[in-house]
Amino acid sequence: MWKAFKLMKEGGQKSSNVLKKWLRSSRFWLLITPFLLFLLLDVAIPFKVSPRYSTLIAASDGTILHAFLNDDDKWRLYTELEEITPVLRQTILQKEDRYFYYHPGFNPVALGRAFLKNTATGRRSSGASTITMQVVRLLEPRQRTYLSKTIELFRAVQLELHYSKDEILQLYLNLIPYGGNIEGMKSASLLYFGKLPQLLSLAEITTLTIIPNRPSSLRLGQKNAFIVQERNKWLRRFEKAALFDKQVIDDAINEPLTAYRREAPKLAPHLAFRLKKEHKNTPIIRTTILPTRQALVEQMTQNYVNRLQSMDIHNAAVIVVNNETMRVEAYVGSADFNNPYDGGQVDGIRAVRSPGSTLKPLLYAIAFDKGMITPKSAINDVPTNFGGFEPENFDRRFNGKVTIEFALANSLNIPAVKVLKELTPSVLIGYLKKADFQTVKKQSKDLGLSMILGGCGVTLEELTRLFTSFANEGKIHGLNYSTDAKKSKGEVLVSPESAYLINGILTQITRPDLPNNFDNTYHLPRIAWKTGTSYGKKDAWSIGYNRRYTVGVWVGNFSGVGVPELNGANIATPLLFDVFNAIDYNSPTGWFKPTTDITRRKVCAESGDLPAEFCTHQVLDYAIMGISPTRKCQHSKWVLTDKNAEISYCTQCLPDSGYVRKLYPNMAPELIAYNELNHIPFQRIPPHNPKCTRVFEVGAPVITSPNDGSEYFLENQELQLACQASNDVREVYWYINDKLIQKANPQAALFVKPPVGKVKISCSDDKGRNVDVFIKVLSR
Ligand SMILES: [Zn+2]
Ligand SMILES: [Zn+2]
Secondary structure: OHHHHHHHHHHHHHHHHHHHHHHHOHHHHHHHHHHHHHHHHHHHOOOOOOOOOOOEEEOOOOOEEEEOOOOOOOEEOOOOHHHOOHHHHHHHHHHHOOOOOOOOOOOHHHHHHHHHHHHHHOOOOOOOOOHHHHHHHHHOOOOOOHHHHHHHHHHHHHHHHHOOHHHHHHHHHHHOEOOOOEEOHHHHHHHHHOOOHHHOOHHHHHHHHHOOOOOOOOOOOOOHHHHHHHHHHHHHHHHHOOOOOHHHHHHHHHOOOOOOOOOOOEOOHHHHHHHHHHOOOOOEEEEOOOHHHHHHHHHHHHHHHHHHHHHOOOEEEEEEEEOOOOEEEEEEOOOOOOOOOOOOOOOOOOOOEOOOOOOHHHHHHHHHHOOOOOOOOEEEEOOOOEOOEOOOOOOOOOOEEEEHHHHHHOOOHHHHHHHHHHHOHHHHHHHHHHOOOHHHHHHHHHOOHHHHHOOOOEOHHHHHHHHHHHHOOOEEOOOEOEOOOOOOOOEEOOOHHHHHHHHHHOOOOOOOOOOOOOOOOOOOOOOEEEEEEOOOOOEEEEEEEOOOEEEEEEEEOOOOOOOOOOOHHHHHHHHHHHHHHHHHOOOOOOOOOOOOOEEEEEEEOOOOOEOOOOOOOEEEEEEEOOOOOOOEOOOEEEEEEOOOOOOEEOOOOOOOOOOEEEEEEOOOHHHHHHHHHOOOOOOOOOOEOOOOOOOOOOOOOEEEEOOOOOEEEOOOOOEEEEEEOOOOOOOEEEEEOOEEEEEEOOOOOEEEOOOOEEEEEEEEEOOOOEEEEEEEEEOO
């Protein structure tokens, strides 16, 4: 053991002696010095290789949607390694640098030969240039002197040290000049042949390999005949070198040259500009856009808007999303990007606009999930004052009692505001935040009930994404613009059951937001859709979906000018239908199926609630198990009257002479007022026994004017007093500051001149139920 250690030590000493000897030898230093010097210089003056490339926007199939000049106004498109085909590689190496894969950046044999030739003739030629050295010159152009030649040699070796052969060849192909501002094989391929380098024929490749040496005398598109001669010379040389079969060469020689200078592709300009900005210094941005679909939808949008010009409607935007992948397949930001008069460069998909009624489906979906309503729940579409906010319907008419599904399909405003009031705007805002509505996030503190009628800011992108959640069982996912991105896991926005109910309601075609003149000649796609029109008729929306696609359409003017004819049904929906028929005509994918927690149940047709004994008219409704309301219907109530139904009684004033039990409609005061006003007959409850002394507590009148807590400037005008009262009320009594002013019919509107200052206004009905409001009257 000890011996072995000693031996090892001696051996170590022996080898260190050899090393010392070596270090002292001049031969060693002769060899190592240039190497060390090179490493030192490599660190001291590193070679920065960062050519500025053009930005290229690729479609989902790899074709080019859009190409941009680089920062130096050059077309220098980035060729990827896999785009260099074997034929291209063989051709270029055969012509430029046959020993490329074997030399260290320079070719010593060729260099020596050139040196001898130059000293003999006194001229300088660059015949000995390798591809590596050409790359050096393209990256750092220099005067042709012996000094620069030396620097180039150094640079070439540097390049070889830091990059693979393939990467150097790639750099070469990306930088070779083609005359004018066109650089690189890919730019030339695209701008002269209209295709990607992989698709070039041998004849085309050969053409492109001979241009860079003489870009001005071999101008493509101008000197094609001459170029063909030169091309064929090289093809014959390739034949001699047995690079390709004779037949292949002959075919290439016979191929006509059709090259001409083309325009760079300019599809999907809005998306292209957007992604270029979002992905700085990325030479190739791969999008999810389907090029043929994009071209089609762009054309349809432009043609459609051309037909609207006479109405003074100048723009539209369309986005097509695949619900299964969440990929955006078409993105049309405006009718014509190149129209500066109508703001063609504005991206209508990201412009913040008023949503009109398009948020209503989300509102009802939330209300279904909160157990507030079902599709057949009744709601009163009657004039209502929400603390000073008195919405009207789009057609300025009211419908009385309607179902929720009718209210949504017909986009009624009062029911939506009522549901939002019960839900509260902050809950809806919470959902919109979850769905990433950026402007709503910023506005959230200032938003009120009017937001459901369009009183907030949204983009077409946000709205369309929201609607994909109805097609995706209530889950909201991010939109994908990049082929690298996978469909996100998604977040539950509403339940699958609620989404199913919304899908059903938005599919009904018996609705007024079908376009006018919509007849059988027009093919109606099977889709669910919702329209919207903003206040002032500035924006027309129509967002539709089936299982496969969601399409968002906006039509309007970027200038914000409103147009009387502009509305979602007539102006935006036809384009939505056109797009759907073009992309998914006769969709093979079936319709949405009910989920497990959806049940069907019989409800009272009058109220949508579970039938009571008196509910004879029953209909089928959907319900969400364990969620939907289980209220018993109260659409009628039993009233005790005399035999002739002239007087009604309560349990305290029942006469000894006898009474009968009769069913009467149990109507909300607002509906009674509405029916009265519109002369709609209804069965009245007879007036209450005048001899009754009981004080009733519930069912007091509701003062609809003036508004409680409001301030009123009254100069010569009078103040309107109005109320709504229960079915059995015949008379109400109005008081100002506890002084009786007038006895009146509950439906009558009175006009009074209240005193200045704080004023108490009271209304009592004939059963002694009273309500007070307080206002402040101001006068100048
Ligand atoms: Zn009922
Ligand atoms: Zn009574």
